[in-house]
Amino acid sequence: MNIDPNLIKKIASVSRLNLTDKETEKFTSDLQNILDAFKKLDEVDVSNIPTAIHPIDVKNITRDDIPKKCLSNEEALENTTLKKDGFFKGPRSV
Amino acid sequence: MKISEHISKVRSGEIDILDHTHKILDQTKKINKEYNYFNTLSEDLAISLAKQLKNSDLEKLRLPGVPISIKDAICVKGVETTAGSKILKGYKPLMHATTVQKSIDQGALPIGKTAQDAFGFGSFSVNVGIGFKIPKNPFDKERTCGGSSGGSAGFSQKTKFAHASLGESTGGSIVEPASFCGIYGLCPTYGRVSRYGLLDYGNSLDKIGPMSKHIEDCAIMLETISGYDENDSTSSKVPTEKYTDYLNKDVKKLKVGIIKEAFGEGVDESVSKNVWNYVKKLESQGVEYEEISLELPLKYGIETYYIIACCEASTNLAKYCGMRYGQTDKLEGGFNEYFAKVRSENFNEETKRRIILGTFARMAGYRDAYYIKALKIRSKIIQEYKKKFKHFDALITPTSPIPPPKFSEIKDLSPLEHYKIDIMTVSPNLAGLPHLNVPITSKHSSEINPDLPIGAMLTTDHFKEGTLIQLGKE
Numbered sequence: 159m160n161i162d163p164n165l166i167k168k169i170a171s172v173s174r175l176n177l178t179d180k181e182t183e184k185f186t187s188d189l190q191n192i193l194d195a196f197k198k199l200d201e202v203d204v205s206n207i208p209t210a211i212h213p214i215d216v217k218n219i220t221r222d223d224i225p226k227k228c229l230s231n232e233e234a235l236e237n238t239t240l241k242k243d244g245f246f247k248g249p250r251s252v
Numbered sequence: 253m254k255i256s257e258h259i260s261k262v263r264s265g266e267i268d269i270l271d272h273t274h275k276i277l278d279q280t281k282k283i284n285k286e287y288n289y290f291n292t293l294s295e296d297l298a299i300s301l302a303k304q305l306k307n308s309d310l311e312k313l314r315l316p317g318v319p320i321s322i323k324d325a326i327c328v329k330g331v332e333t334t335a336g337s338k339i340l341k342g343y344k345p346l347m348h349a350t351t352v353q354k355s356i357d358q359g360a361l362p363i364g365k366t367a368q369d370a371f372g373f374g375s376f377s378v379n380v381g382i383g384f385k386i387p388k389n390p391f392d393k394e395r396t397c398g399g400s401s402g403g404s405a406g407f408s409q410k411t412k413f414a415h416a417s418l419g420e421s422t423g424g425s426i427v428e429p430a431s432f433c434g435i436y437g438l439c440p441t442y443g444r445v446s447r448y449g450l451l452d453y454g455n456s457l458d459k460i461g462p463m464s465k466h467i468e469d470c471a472i473m474l475e476t477i478s479g480y481d482e483n484d485s486t487s488s489k490v491p492t493e494k495y496t497d498y499l500n501k502d503v504k505k506l507k508v509g510i511i512k513e514a515f516g517e518g519v520d521e522s523v524s525k526n527v528w529n530y531v532k533k534l535e536s537q538g539v540e541y542e543e544i545s546l547e548l549p550l551k552y553g554i555e556t557y558y559i560i561a562c563c564e565a566s567t568n569l570a571k572y573c574g575m576r577y578g579q580t581d582k583l584e585g586g587f588n589e590y591f592a593k594v595r596s597e598n599f600n601e602e603t604k605r606r607i608i609l610g611t612f613a614r615m616a617g618y619r620d621a622y623y624i625k626a627l628k629i630r631s632k633i634i635q636e637y638k639k640k641f642k643h644f645d646a647l648i649t650p651t652s653p654i655p656p657p658k659f660s661e662i663k664d665l666s667p668l669e670h671y672k673i674d675i676m677t678v679s680p681n682l683a684g685l686p687h688l689n690v691p692i693t694s695k696h697s698s699e700i701n702p703d704l705p706i707g708a709m710l711t712t713d714h715f716k717e718g719t720l721i722q723l724g725k726e
Binding site for chain 2: 166174188204214219233238239246
């Protein structure tokens with residue numbers, strides 16, 4: 159697998175990261191080195207082996223659906239300066 | 253001082269909680285000035301809780317007036333919580349993490365948020381966020397505390413007063429810094445302790461656990477924080493135990509497996525020698541041991557761990573976009589431009605690297621070859637451990653292949669070399685198995701590196717934290 163700067167730029171773009179040219183160059187070389195080393199995993203036969211999303215069985219743990227006190231509007235907005243009329247204020251969407 | 257001694261003195265009236273809290277906060281500030289163990293001190297919270305204890309029945313509380321420090325990734329209501337990253341500067345949670353609430357309910361006093369690699373991304377606590385300070389090893393300021401719970405480990409070693417810290421591990425971040433600072437660090441089974449209120453790194457890997465100079469303190473803390481929590485859907489309903497009872501249990505006839513691959517190439521001679529001395533000491537107490545092979549975890553653990561952990565991290569960190577909490581910026585451009593600007597200016601280099609690695613390994617065309625393959629190898633690693641636990645009560649390896657390195661040595665390591673330091677710890681974390689660092693050398697007792705702490709790591713089957721305490725007791 160060859161990693162080139164264009165692939166790094168594409169990954170950065172979907173990750174919402176702006177990289178400098180220096181960062182792009184560094185991460186291209188780092189990712190190449192890391193993936194070259196990770197090729198070792200090809201040696202492991204995983205046919206008929208299930209995936210382990212979690213290390214222990216934690217399927218279908220639910221709680222009773224009872225309404226509880228939740229955050230007030232003021233509390234929810236407490237941690238930001240970007241707010242207006244009781245709403246979060248964000249960048250334009252269109 | 254052990255927590256149990258502190259509690260006796262509080263109950264007998266020898267320690268006045270409020271006076272003591274003022275005194276230890278002064279000491280903490282002095283230590284912090286020299287060693288950078290805290291990102292934030294929560295002086296006001298500790299004092300106000302200490303005052304409230306005046307009206308409490310101290311006989312009924314498990315931790316009356318016991319100072320605790322808390323890794324910065326764990327939420328404390330009203331106290332700045334950043335997970336060590338600049339992007340969360342200014343964030344003050346609206347609730348306590350379950351572990352913090354349970355500790356406070358038993359009389360504990362949170363004194364501050366400890367230093368860490370940003371989001372837990374590191375093994376030496378050098379990958380701190382932009383503008384954060386790097387914690388220093390309590391035995392040698394030129395060396396690392398280990399990571400990512402480095403501040404918790406260093407401070408636990410440096411304090412003279414009774415204290416425990418809440419650390420967090422994704423791939424070894426409790427035991428490895430514990431080893432580098434010569435303390436106990438207990439990482440519980442995945443799901444044993446609630447993750448509610450933890451700023452997550454990898455949801456299928458993260459665990460909160462106690463760190464302290466004394467194993468007894470770890471047992472008391474684990475009794476306090478463990479148990480089912482409906483706020484964490486991955487929290488387990490397996491009943492908890494009275495972990496302190498294990499401190500008095502005999503170790504005779506317990507059977508441990510010594511993993512021979514953990515003593516091979518790349519492992520410092522002082523580490524191998526001291527861990528083997530520890531095994532012989534256990535043998536003299538009646539523990540039976542056998543050298544065994546556990547190839548898969550040691551051979552493929554690093555690669556498997558870094559793929560899964562970075563995939564999970566890259567999705568978890570998508571929520572940090574400079575709007576609802578933490579750092580914000582002038583609202584300019586569209587969503588994507590704004591989010592990218594805030595993220596790029598506030599994430600450090602290692603955070604960006606792990607987001608890129610994780611995003612790549614989940615992308616269409618690469619997902620099966622990396623992420624899915626890693627999840628399958630994880631199954632094989634779990635199966636391999638489970639087979640061993642049919643015959644052994646615990647497995648032993650060094651906690652780290654090397655004693656704590658100097659900062660000057662760390663700066664020359666490539667990212668890959670940096671990741672490889674986690675070779676001993678990633679696989680128990682992948683398998684969600686409980687593990688404990690036992691400090692086996694203290695200052696001046698290690699024969700080869702006389703001033704550096706070295707740790708042995710005990711790993712047991714799921715929910716067998718009691719056996720760790722039984723075997724690891726001082």
